[in-house]
Amino acid sequence: xxxxxxxxxxAALVFAIGxxxxxxxxxxxxxxxxxxLMLNAVNINLVAFARLHGDPVGLLFAxxxxxxxxxxxAVGLAVVIVIFRVRRTIDADRLDLLRG
Amino acid sequence: MDRALAxxxxxxxxxxxxxxxxPLRRRGVLAGWVGILxxxxxxxxxxxxxxxxxxxxEILPWLPGDGGPMATVxxxxxxxxxxxxxxxxxxxxxxxxxxxxxxxxxPPRSLGRYYVYQxxxxxxxxxxxxxxxxxxxxxxxxxxxLCSYLLIGxxxxxxxxxxxxxKAFWTTKLGDLGFVAGIVMLWANTGTFEFExxxxxxxxxxxxxxxxxxxxxxIYLGAVGKSAQFPLHVWLPxxxxxxxxxxxxxxAATMVTAGVFLVARSEPLLVLVPxxxxxxxxxxxxxxxxxxxxxxxxxxxxxxxxxxxxxxLGYMMAAAGAGATDAGFFHLxxxxxxxxxLFLGAGAVIHAVGTNxxxxxxxxxxxxxxxxxxxxxxxxxxxxxxxxxxxxxKEAVLAGVVAGGRPGVFVLLAVTALLTAFYxxxxxxxxxxxxxxxxxxxxxxxxxxLMRAPLWLLAGLTIGIGLRFVIGGAGExxxxxxxxxxxxxxxxxxxxxxxxxxxxxxxxxxxxxRPLAIIDVFAxxxxxxxxxxxxxxxGLMLGFSRVVGWIDRYIVDGIxxxxxxxxxxxxxxxxRIQSGQPxxxxxxxxxxxxxxxVWAQWWRSP
Numbered sequence: 001x002x003x004x005x006x007x008x009x010x011a012a013l014v015f016a017i018g019x020x021x022x023x024x025x026x027x028x029x030x031x032x033x034x035x036x037l038m039l040n041a042v043n044i045n046l047v048a049f050a051r052l053h054g055d056p057v058g059l060l061f062a063x064x065x066x067x068x069x070x071x072x073x074a075v076g077l078a079v080v081i082v083i084f085r086v087r088r089t090i091d092a093d094r095l096d097l098l099r100g
Numbered sequence: 101m102d103r104a105l106a107x108x109x110x111x112x113x114x115x116x117x118x119x120x121x122x123p124l125r126r127r128g129v130l131a132g133w134v135g136i137l138x139x140x141x142x143x144x145x146x147x148x149x150x151x152x153x154x155x156x157x158e159i160l161p162w163l164p165g166d167g168g169p170m171a172t173v174x175x176x177x178x179x180x181x182x183x184x185x186x187x188x189x190x191x192x193x194x195x196x197x198x199x200x201x202x203x204x205x206x207p208p209r210s211l212g213r214y215y216v217y218q219x220x221x222x223x224x225x226x227x228x229x230x231x232x233x234x235x236x237x238x239x240x241x242x243x244x245x246l247c248s249y250l251l252i253g254x255x256x257x258x259x260x261x262x263x264x265x266x267k268a269f270w271t272t273k274l275g276d277l278g279f280v281a282g283i284v285m286l287w288a289n290t291g292t293f294e295f296e297x298x299x300x301x302x303x304x305x306x307x308x309x310x311x312x313x314x315x316x317x318x319i320y321l322g323a324v325g326k327s328a329q330f331p332l333h334v335w336l337p338x339x340x341x342x343x344x345x346x347x348x349x350x351x352a353a354t355m356v357t358a359g360v361f362l363v364a365r366s367e368p369l370l371v372l373v374p375x376x377x378x379x380x381x382x383x384x385x386x387x388x389x390x391x392x393x394x395x396x397x398x399x400x401x402x403x404x405x406x407x408x409x410x411x412x413l414g415y416m417m418a419a420a421g422a423g424a425t426d427a428g429f430f431h432l433x434x435x436x437x438x439x440x441x442l443f444l445g446a447g448a449v450i451h452a453v454g455t456n457x458x459x460x461x462x463x464x465x466x467x468x469x470x471x472x473x474x475x476x477x478x479x480x481x482x483x484x485x486x487x488x489x490x491x492x493x494k495e496a497v498l499a500g501v502v503a504g505g506r507p508g509v510f511v512l513l514a515v516t517a518l519l520t521a522f523y524x525x526x527x528x529x530x531x532x533x534x535x536x537x538x539x540x541x542x543x544x545x546x547x548x549x550l551m552r553a554p555l556w557l558l559a560g561l562t563i564g565i566g567l568r569f570v571i572g573g574a575g576e577x578x579x580x581x582x583x584x585x586x587x588x589x590x591x592x593x594x595x596x597x598x599x600x601x602x603x604x605x606x607x608x609x610x611x612x613x614r615p616l617a618i619i620d621v622f623a624x625x626x627x628x629x630x631x632x633x634x635x636x637x638x639g640l641m642l643g644f645s646r647v648v649g650w651i652d653r654y655i656v657d658g659i660x661x662x663x664x665x666x667x668x669x670x671x672x673x674x675x676r677i678q679s680g681q682p683x684x685x686x687x688x689x690x691x692x693x694x695x696x697x698v699w700a701q702w703w704r705s706p
């Protein structure tokens with residue numbers, strides 16, 4: 001199954017790019033975008049394996065994840081907006097209220 | 101035996117009734133009458149029991165054990181406990197009647213509480229007397245100690261009373277420690293607490309004698325504490341902080357004689373260990389003498405009587421130690437009657453005058469002839485004047501000591517007899533004769549009949565017992581004629597000296613005091629025993645506490661402090677890795693997952 005490997009490599013790349021974004025972006029919106037990429041990498045995996053096993057549950061699960069992701073983004077952006085209103089910044093380096 | 105059970109159960113029923121029914125207790129006087137009624141019936145029962153001459157034992161199993169009960173309880177009525185029952189119920193009854201008038205200023209609640217304690221005390225004392233086993237005796241022994249504590253501290257708002265109660269409790273507890281150790285060791289050696297079984301063993305010479313001296317000495321220690329023998333006598337004078345009727349009942353007639361009763365009860369065992377008997381006799385005689393000297397310089401009327409009680413208890417112990425246990429017990433009974441009389445008389449005087457100091461009394465004979473007369477009767481009995489009860493019992497004690505071949509003890513007791521007559525008549529002359537002192541608003545007069553009746557009854561008994569012996573002969577004791585002459589002469593000399601010094605005042609007090617200056621100084625300071633005890637307490641106990649406190653503060657607490665300081669410092673160091681940046685945490689998680697993956701791969705590969 002060379003096709004599966006190709007999907008998996010793509011998924012791994014997307015996941016790594018997303019993680020890189022989450023870790024290096026200083027902008028909160030950028031971090032959210034990174035998270036989106038990581039979730040979509042997972043979706044690719046789900047669909048690829050569903051195809052491999054001929055099992056529609058994987059597809060359903062991917063749809064489900066997309067729906068959840070939408071909600072997550074909506075909440076995440078709302079949080080970012082509130083943070084911006086309170087702190088007048090969305091720079092992640094300056095959001096360090098939990099520093100010990 | 102039913103009568104014995106009734107005697108024991110009645111005060112207990114009265115105690116339960118008063119303790120568990122608060123409305124009754126709070127009525128005060130009514131509670132008093134309940135207690136008195138129970139005691140009166142118990143007294144009649146005890147008297148009938150004694151007159152019927154029934155003897156016997158009733159034993160029930162108590163603590164179960166392998167092969168028969170480990171401990172038993174029951175009732176023992178014999179020649180020792182039957183007369184003691186009569187004495188205890190009689191004095192309890194009279195004291196309860198007397199208290200009703202003596203404590204008439206008390207609020208009803210306090211009076212009710214007083215009668216609860218009184219009933220409990222009567223029950224405990226009767227239980228002690230009726231005990232057929234050492235263990236049961238010990239239980240009741242502690243109960244009377246508790247009642248003594250409660251009644252000394254009856255006026256618990258007075259600091260002196262509270263202190264005296266605690267002192268009495270702890271001092272007697274010191275002796276009780278020996279007592280309980282002794283009976284446990286005795287049980288370990290013989291496997292029984294029962295008197296009858298032990299006496300049978302002693303008779304058949306099957307008693308294991310190894311370590312028996314130690315055991316009997318430990319048991320005797322209990323008697324030392326309870327009967328206020330030297331060196332544990334210090335609590336009794338302080339116990340006078342309690343109400344006077346309590347002093348009459350507990351600290352003169354009944355509870356303090358429990359020690360003597362214990363020694364008398366243990367006589368068949370004690371005769372096997374002459375060493376302990378010698379100790380009993382010598383300590384008794386020494387206590388008698390020491391307390392008598394302190395009584396001679398005391399100015400508080402109740403304390404004089406307290407020292408006199410200590411002294412007379414020493415007499416009884418000396419007799420028991422010299423092998424004349426029956427003489428000692430006889431003295432216990434007569435002393436119980438006339439010392440209760442003296443205390444109740446002193447109570448009447450204090451009630452009338454409002455002070456305890458004999459130097460601030462005087463000339464009371466005219467104001468209170470009844471009290472004066474009964475007090476003189478009691479004093480004559482205590483001094484050992486023919487034909488009163490005290491004469492015969494004191495005679496019997498002295499004869500017993502002579503027969504026991506203890507000249508040293510005899511000399512001490514003889515000197516004590518002289519001192520006894522002296523200090524008691526010192527009180528008489530200072531209190532009832534001489535010049536009257538202004539008593540402020542108090543106009544001393546004889547007490548009401550509720551108090552007068554017990555006084556006259558006891559006085560009548562004091563004379564009656566004496567006359568009984570005049571008519572019926574002195575029983576089995578036939579003291580030599582020289583002894584009778586000597587003891588009468590000693591009493592007369594003591595009375596004469598007191599008259600000379602305090603009555604007619606022809607002998608200046610200084611003339612007597614100067615040659616005896618050393619004794620005088622020591623006696624006035626109670627032979628520094630209290631100071632020594634306080635010193636021991638401060639030095640040893642507090643020193644030890646200080647060491648323990650240091651260990652606790654610097655070693656036990658120190659270890660914990662070091663541990664907590666380390667935790668704080670470690671936390672402070674670890675605090676710095678919390679940057680507060682979510683990305684750092686995500687980085688940590690990602691790195692950790694990566695590490696796990698690498699590790700899993702590396703693990704699988706070889």
